[in-house]
Amino acid sequence: VEASKTANFTPGVYGDVTIRQKGTLSLQKEGVYTFKSLHFETGSLLNIASNGIVEIYTEEFNFSGNQKGGTPSKLLVGVTGQTNVFVNTDFYGSIWAPNAEITLGQYNNKTYTGTYFSKNLIIHQDSKIKYIPFSKTGDCK
Secondary structure, eight states: OOTTOEEEEOSEEOOEEEEOTTOEEEEOSSEEEEEEEEEEOTTOEEEEOOSSOEEEEEEEEEEOSEEEESOGGGEEEEEOSSSOEEEOSOEESEEEEEEEEEEEOSSSSOEEEEOEEEEEEEEOTTOEEEEOOOOSSOOOO
């Protein structure tokens, strides 16, 4: 997704996707989205237009963008590969990466709301974790 452009996706299977600075990836409906790889550059946007359950599965995931919409208990990113996952900006959802390392908070004072499961988890100083589990019903309390 090029800079200043928006790509609207519906549930389905996609290849390698990179969202450039000021680009927007908009997930239009609840459901399952499968990507070969998914990378958000600094200043990009993940827009979740649905209030329903959104599951993203990908071999590689990096997030340095911004996020709009969705509910943390209703967003799951499942990383199936072994490449390290970097989440450098605030993120609202769960990340499951059983074969990879997740690094949270390389930039100071970020908040991660959700659940993070990985082979190895690195949380940098001044990062905040607010635990909210993913639920197929989305009604975690």
